[in-house]
Structures are given as C-alpha cells and as structure tokens.
Amino acid sequence: MGNDRFTQLLSESVGEVLESMFFTGVFDEDASSKEERQLIAARLSFRGTPSGEFGIGTKPETVQKLSASFLGEDESSISESQSGEVLCELANMLCGSFLSRLEKNGRFDLSKPELQPAGTEMPQDCAIRREFHSEEGSLQVWLALEQSA
DSSP states (O other): OOHHHHHHHHHHHHHHHHHHHHSOOOOEEEEOOOOOOOOEEEEEEEESSSOEEEEEEEOHHHHHHHHHHHHTOOGGGOOHHHHHHHHHHHHHHHHHHHHHHHOTTOOOEEOOOEEEOTTOOOOTTOSEEEEEEETTEEEEEEEEEOOOO
C-alpha cells in the first residue's frame, strides 16, 4: 500500500475523531514541519499486519484546548495531568481509527500510549508524517512501520 493511501486513511481518521470526539474540524493539512518546537507528544506501538508505531505531538496550549472540548470543561480548569491523559487517549483513538480503515478485518494489539519528554523527535523512517490544522492549533501525526523480514 502506498503512502498516498496511508495519507488518505490518516486524514479521514483525524477528521472523524476530531469532529466526533473533540468537536472541532481540520481546515488544512500539509507535510509535517521539521521546525523544532516544544511539543507535548504521545506515542504507542501496535502489533498485527502491519506492525509499527504511531505518535502525535502538539503545543501545550493546543492540547489544553482539545482537552477542554473533549472533557466538556473550561480550559482554565484542565490540569497538566488531564491534558496528558487526553493526548494519550487521542493517540489511541487516532491509531485505532487508522488501523481499522487500513485492515477492516485485521486484528491489532495496541500498547498503552505514553507521554514523551518535551523535544522528543519523530522517527526518521516514518511512512507518514503530516500536520493537521484546526481552530485549536496544529497537530503533528506520524506513523512508522516495521520492515518485513
């Protein structure tokens, strides 16, 4: 499956999850910026056919806004811990949505999403690296696949 198909499936997944669970939509998408920024990130691995890693990153203020929408709370009441939990849940939802589109009858085992230290870089061998823009801010999303032996 080519990168164009991966990109299409990822775009569909991000659009659906942000709209249905975070009450926002994507208004623009592009190849992910390589600009160094202080991002809060979450990543998880998945096993199945294919296997790999999935991750997301965004600015702290963006995850704060998304968390408020997801939890139905005022932004000022969202703790850093809650924001981290929501970012991990968003990574889980996006990965699950993508994989269910990729392999409709496939079975995958997803690891628990983990927050990454600030400044963690995305893997260099990504199958996909995209940046999605919404009213809340930008969300970087990446997918790295394990090479078949």
